[in-house]
Amino acid sequence: MPISLDVAVIIVSIAFAAFFAGAETALTAASRARMHALEMSGDTRAALVTRLIGMRGRLISSMLLGGQIVTIGSSAIATSVMLDLYGERGVAVATVVMTTLIVVFGEVMPKTIAIAFPDRFALAIAPAVLFFVTIFGPVVFAVEAVVRFVLRISGLSLTETESGVSGHEELMGAVDILHREGEVERDERDMFGGLLELAEVPVSDVMVHRTKMRLIDADLAPDEVVREAIESPYTRLPLWRGDPDNIIGILHAKDLLRALVNCGGDASKLRIADITIDPWFVPESTTLRDQLQAFLRRKTHSALVVDEYGVVQGLVTLEDIIEEIVGDIRDEHDETVMGARKQRDGSVVVEGSVTIRDLNRAMDWNLPDEEAATIAGLVIHEARAIPEPRQTFSFYGFRFEVLRKQRNRIAALRITPLGANPAAPRPSDQDSEPAPQE
Incomplete structure (x- = not known):
């Protein structure tokens, strides 16, 4: 065979090697979501890509088989040519030349292009890839059978797949x-x-805690109930009798206003019991997804959260769940902002009752919320004690200073990022000794 023809065959073989290498990379990295969207819009090439991705094992085997055939074939031809030209040194020359050509033009360059534009590359070569997958099908099937047999006798099974993430x-x-x-x-x-x-967050993580609930004594005079309702920033007000833990109903401000109008504006004529709805109690372990569905079924917007002993722990509303999706919702009647204030020195003063989830979202931090719902709870969990004012701790890439304490509860903290990475993997020990309680 003339040398010029040999060179042409080698060039074509390297081109095919580049095709197989690029096809494997592009179809492995292609976005299934984008391909599905294109397929729904009528793109036939996207349908081919989706089909090929669905047979990923056979696809990879076919591309590897094709690449090996052309690579080995071109190397054999190159070795023959170099032996004719250089004698015994031809083997070394052929090895160096073919390794360089295959690595640069048959592997690195096509894979670099494919990984940079996987979707575009996959759409362009999908028909040709399907052709080769079909041609190599019988050989690939036989190879896979041998592989499965060897793995089976080795004690491994391909039917048992493991996935580390949901x-x-x-x-x-x-x-x-x-x-x-x-x-x-x-x-x-x-x-x-x-x-x-x-589906993973319990209602206890987003509820208004019992210490912050605005309750109204059901035994108050009607005009006093009206005054309490007007002063409250909320529209749904729990009523209690005898003991604040004994919630007997929920009073809606709109129902109260309607009843007041019907009484001609005379609050003394109101019968609060007639416009109070029965309370709805839900377990604190209920997930937000389940509670959202329950709100939709019952066509109500609030529920009282109780622990395993039936003790009221807080109040959860539809707005609390929506805020988990869209972020903090504030109107002109809200009393405060989130409870975190940025300082000029880069620190953040935070109320202890602020939830870790809200703080992470507002500050773009990544503090863990598996062991505690509030920032005060996180500090107590890591400190393994109830800290005192001016006591400081460093963990997860932040410095926590206790500013105020009310009884056994941390009321306020100053949080200062220690470095560029706000989420160090493990906490460190306490930084300083506690100061005396003021």
Whole structure:
């Protein structure tokens, strides 16, 4: 065979090697979600890509088989040519030349292009790849049978698959990567994450704690009840009798206003019991997703949260759940902001009752919320004690200083990031000794 023909065959073989290498990379890295969207819009090439991704094992085997055939074939031809030209030194020359050509043009370059434009590359080569997968099908099937047999006698089974992450975690990871790449805004990432986490967050993490609930004594005179309702920033007000833990009903401000109008504005004629609805109690372990569905079924917007002993722990509303998705909702009647104030020195003064989830979302931090719901609870959990004022701790990449303490509860903290990474893997020991209680 003329040398020129040999060179042409080698060039064509390297081109095929580049095709197989690029196809394997592109179809492995292609976005199944984008391909599905294109397929729904009528793109036949996207349908081919989806089909190929669905047979990922056979696809990879076929591309590897094709690449090995052309690589080995071109190397054999090159070795023959170099032996004719250089004698015994031809083997070394052929090895160096073919290794360079195959690595640069048959592997690195096509894979670099494919990983940079996986979707576009996959759409362009999908028909040709399907052709080769079909042609190599019988050989690949035989190879897979041999592989499965060897693995089986070795005690391994391909039918047992392991997955370290759930579908929700995979989606969250994808959205987080898109956010880092600038394709998804932070607010959109937080909304998507909040929606996915509804099934994992209990109502106890978002409820208004019992210490912050605005309760009304049901035995008060009607005009005093009206005054209490007007002064409250909330529209749904729990009524208690005898003991604040004995909630007997929920009074809606709109129902109170309607009844007041019907009485001609005379509050003394009101019968509060007639406009009070029965309280609805839910366990504190109920997830936000289940509670949201329950709100929709019952067509109500609030529920009282109780612990395993039936003691009221707080109040959860539909707005609390919606805020987990869209972020903090504030109107002109809200008393305070979130409870965290940024300082000029970069620190943040936080009320102890602020939840870790709200703080992470507002400050774009990543403090863990598995062991505690509030920032005060996190400090107590890590300190293994109830800290005193001016006592400081460092963990998870932050410095926590206790500013105020009310009885056995941390009322306020100053949190200062220690470095660029706000989420160090493990906490460190206490920084300083506690100061005397003032």
